[in-house]
Amino acid sequence: MDKKLIGIDLGGTTTKFAILTLAGEVQQRWSIQTDVLNDGNNIIPNIIETINHHLKMYQMSPEQFLGIGIGTPGSVDYSTGTVESAFNLNWDRPIAIRQEIEAGTGIKVIVENDANVAALGERWKGAGDNALDVAFVTLGTGVGGGIVQGGHIVHGHGGSAGEIGHMTLDPAGYQCTCGKKGCLETVASATGVVRVARDAAQEYAGDSQLKAKLDDGQDITSKDIFDLAKQDDPLALRVVDYVCNQLGLALSVVGVTLNPEYIIIGGGVSNAGDFLLEKVDTAYQKYVFPAVSKTTTLKLATLGNEAGVIGAASLVLDN
Amino acid sequence: MDKKLIGIDLGGTTTKFAILTLAGEVQQRWSIQTDVLNDGNNIIPNIIETINHHLKMYQMSPEQFLGIGIGTPGSVDYSTGTVESAFNLNWDRPIAIRQEIEAGTGIKVIVENDANVAALGERWKGAGDNALDVAFVTLGTGVGGGIVQGGHIVHGHGGSAGEIGHMTLDPAGYQCTCGKKGCLETVASATGVVRVARDAAQEYAGDSQLKAKLDDGQDITSKDIFDLAKQDDPLALRVVDYVCNQLGLALSVVGVTLNPEYIIIGGGVSNAGDFLLEKVDTAYQKYVFPAVSKTTTLKLATLGNEAGVIGAASLVLDN
Structure with missing residues (x-):
């Protein structure tokens, strides 16, 4: 047997x-x-x-x-x-x-x-389609990552390869738990999306359900924000567009560095589905080297838990 | 034999x-x-x-x-x-x-x-000290790169892995030959350094040999700019600080993605030596994930041609 x-x-x-x-x-x-x-x-x-x-x-x-x-x-x-x-x-x-x-x-x-x-897991049985070279980013409470190269995990010299969440995207950005400023995690994690929304709400004067909820002191999750954006709430859309743009920029950098077959987006925030993927891909295509855009494809994770x-x-x- | x-x-x-x-x-x-x-x-x-x-x-x-x-x-x-x-x-x-x-x-x-x-070559007999995981960036007419993982070159799915020069650093930056904007190459190549200097000179009102030479229509190379910066020319220093900051930011991203043992800087611009390395490293340390800063070290290439x-x-x- x-x-x-x-x-x-x-x-x-x-x-x-x-x-x-x-x-x-x-x-x-x-x-x-x-x-x-x-x-x-x-x-x-x-x-x-x-x-x-x-x-x-x-x-x-x-x-x-x-x-x-x-x-x-x-x-x-x-x-x-x-x-x-x-x-x-x-x-x-x-x-x-x-x-x-x-x-x-x-x-x-x-x-x-x-x-x-x-x-x-995603590389073997999920969105990775058993490809040899795959990068994975997980948008949860934090932002994590993993690099699969030739079918094997890349650990790096100190075991910190794939720390995509702590890529500095905006040196003038939000303070991160890691001690630096402007890490991807500060805007693209579940808590990061809410942080961006709270800040954006303070400078937003138009009509918005999201702004009303935030001003009302309600607890808001990243899922709420994506749901409101899907309903064309203008503030929620602005927040989601910003987050997806930053994520697309970060993944373009992973793309030119490794040119994997797929970059897979998983974690709770990715439950926003194609709505998220399309916005991230639009930014990614804008920022990535042309030869890489043709050969490194963004995908949503499929295996969930x-x-x-x-x-x-x-x-x-x-x- | x-x-x-x-x-x-x-x-x-x-x-x-x-x-x-x-x-x-x-x-x-x-x-x-x-x-x-x-x-x-x-x-x-x-x-x-x-x-x-x-x-x-x-x-x-x-x-x-x-x-x-x-x-x-x-x-x-x-x-x-x-x-x-x-x-x-x-x-x-x-x-x-x-x-x-x-x-x-x-x-x-x-x-x-x-x-x-x-x-x-640098990995085997140069600055790489025969380490298994090394990233290499070469600052020449353009900016190229190579990723060595487990002793082997990473090609990527489309052969474009290591295209570090076409990493988008500043979406509002200079137009690149690749069709995108704000690639590392637009500021950190030999021609990029001169481009940054020409732009900076137009907004600089103080005393500067570099500005005088540029205003005089003289041909200026990236080597001239680094040489003047070493002599404390204020405009040249401003240019070199900006270029090194952007390069340090780019290498911090390579660091968190792959955590190689060394990131090696070669090519003509790197002939500026420790003066360049120290400035790039200062920026790198500011932007890189703390666990990576301890285990991924920046070095100058040693083999030259x-x-x-x-x-x-x-x-x-x-x-």
Whole structure:
């Protein structure tokens, strides 16, 4: 019988699991809550327990698996499979993920950064169409990224390759959490879109539902802003046009640097769909080198939440 | 006896040749004029003739060579070793470089783009210190680039990876030859630096030798501008500070995308040396993601004109 893969997507609130065939077909999926209490000390034992429990339930043995791939927040030491620290898991010290899960399950483990794992998933089974060269940008609470080159993740000398969210786009722009100013993340993340809207509202005098809601002190999300823009709210359109222009500029730079076959846009903000993609692509075409515009295509991610477990499982095939 | 390598750097005015050991030591070097007359039809026959002549002179046979690597202007079809066109060689049609030189010399040939070959040379025997991940930017008449990832050149899906010179930095900037506006090349190439100076002079009212020379209609080169800046000419300093700031911003973007061990700055403009490097690095440090600033270091190229033949020879080892 063909061996199977396990993919794990370790997040700050839930941890997702899947059992996949070597061809990447998801056969089982489940998830557990990530228990970040007790300094996150329960996280790895809980992962081991639920894997062993599910293998027993499905009457499977460790020998039936080629390996476990896991995507995790935080910076990873790839030589040891250790996470150096991950604040949203309350890990303020190195956690030897690979060693602990291998010991607890008897299955080989590969550890990778979560944004990179999502890039691998989209590249393998999503919008990337199994192309060799793909760049991935995820627009969530922050903006993350992953670069796949020749089918493999690019880690870079210090493990920080693909930090597209911290590309400086506007040296006079908003202060970023990283300490610099004007990072892509300050305008293109879910929080960034809202920040741009709040600022734009203060200088906007016309009629706008978005302005009325903001002036009224209502909680506004990036989804609200895109929804209002789709209804031609003039302030919301102005905000969305600005954000998409900056994102198109950033992706044009990724395009001329790497000329990947696809640049894939994922994460919560990308749920705005073709409305977002078309605006980003208009800006991208304006800013990118002509030979690259013909050969590097922007696409929306297609796997949603499943990119993580699928990409994590693919790590096993790559190692 | 160990086999040898031949490296060729095919340029618009001269073609340089070297015979190297497998360790990259240059044992012989010579050059010929590139004859671009007659639609560039003499270029490849001349290359074949001079190689065969030199092998006879050194009493060497084709069997003693592992291969020939050649760096060429124009866009290369890597599957066939054909240059699709190269305007500065008067090639307006595809030229089957690999096939012709292999037939004429009896030695295996690998063809690569000239900026990529220079990147490989600096990476192997120059500032790159044989690191696996290196980015290279060359500031000449234009601005070119090459990305080395895992020791191999990144070509990208359409062969346009590393087109760092056509990164859009300022959407409201100068018109570029590529059809877009505000490319790095429009300010950081030798002609770009002069363009910035001419514009800055028109708005400058203070005392400045540079302004006097420009107002006087003298021909000014980028070297003149850097030399005057080193002598504290206030307008020249303003120009150099602006150019270095834009270059530092561009390299910060390469840094967060790929986090290479080194980003190497070469080409004629880089002859300004540490004076340039320090200013570019100051801007780079301001704009780059902190984790990248610690692990991706800017350096000046060290091989000068020899980067091409050395990098070209290294292609043979890589294939």
